[in-house]
Amino acid sequence: MSQILTFGSINLKSIQSDNLSNVIPASSRSSNSIALRFRHFNSESNGPGTHEKASNYRYMVVYQYGSAVLFNIEDHEADIYLELVRKHASGLLPEMKKDDYAVKEKPYIAEDMRGGPDYIVLKSLDTDGIRIIGSVLGQSIALDYFLSQKKLIQLVGKANSHLADVILKVGLFERSEIAWRDAKYAQIHEYLREEYEVAQRFGNLDFKLKFVEHNIHFLQEVLQSRKSHFLEWCIIGLLVIENALSTYELILQSNAIS
Numbered sequence: 001m002s003q004i005l006t007f008g009s010i011n012l013k014s015i016q017s018d019n020l021s022n023v024i025p026a027s028s029r030s031s032n033s034i035a036l037r038f039r040h041f042n043s044e045s046n047g048p049g050t051h052e053k054a055s056n057y058r059y060m061v062v063y064q065y066g067s068a069v070l071f072n073i074e075d076h077e078a079d080i081y082l083e084l085v086r087k088h089a090s091g092l093l094p095e096m097k098k099d100d101y102a103v104k105e106k107p108y109i110a111e112d113m114r115g116g117p118d119y120i121v122l123k124s125l126d127t128d129g130i131r132i133i134g135s136v137l138g139q140s141i142a143l144d145y146f147l148s149q150k151k152l153i154q155l156v157g158k159a160n161s162h163l164a165d166v167i168l169k170v171g172l173f174e175r176s177e178i179a180w181r182d183a184k185y186a187q188i189h190e191y192l193r194e195e196y197e198v199a200q201r202f203g204n205l206d207f208k209l210k211f212v213e214h215n216i217h218f219l220q221e222v223l224q225s226r227k228s229h230f231l232e233w234c235i236i237g238l239l240v241i242e243n244a245l246s247t248y249e250l251i252l253q254s255n256a257i258s
Contacts, residue, residue: 009089011089014088015034019036023037024127027177028131032063032065032171033063034062035059036060036061038057058072058073060084061131062085063135065142065170066093069137071130093145097148098141102119104121104122128182132176132189133188136192140201143201172198
């Protein structure tokens, strides 16, 4: 079972320096995430000569833009691992978003992967598979956060920055190097992107932001027009006052002469 949560933004370098013994060496040049591995002792993994496999460990993949994806970690244990992230996070959200997704390992299935509603079955799960799955799940929960920002005042000030965050920080359209190297991981990557409707949800966000931007421009034009009309009436009023004062002065002068 994997869990996905989102924070504000996360300092990956400080997490790495505090957890050097748990850091999994990067398998690509991507610098927006860090993967941590924690030994999970159980009755099946303690025996001599036990095969080292992903299910023997607990994993956490942390993304700079604010998402954390947990593997093989139970709900009641999640806070222990998330505390490692919280102390390196800034701009903590008032309410973290959370989602669950089942990742199952079945060595005897014919194909490399098989998907279903809210779960994926893999012939084998390794660290590259965890990184691929984590990348899409992390992007998905980040999209949920951006799509939940519905207050007009927030959107007025942040419309363009939200879009830039999604494209640049979340890396929504970057192809994973792991997926480029191996068709097996590319299949998992594309399946999860389709399952979570990543492209469609980004299109929805883009539409909303453009709609807001269009309305902002319309309101600005209306306000500008009203401001112009107000200034015109002010000028007319001043001219009327000026003419009235001139007429009054002429009357005074006429009375003085007579």
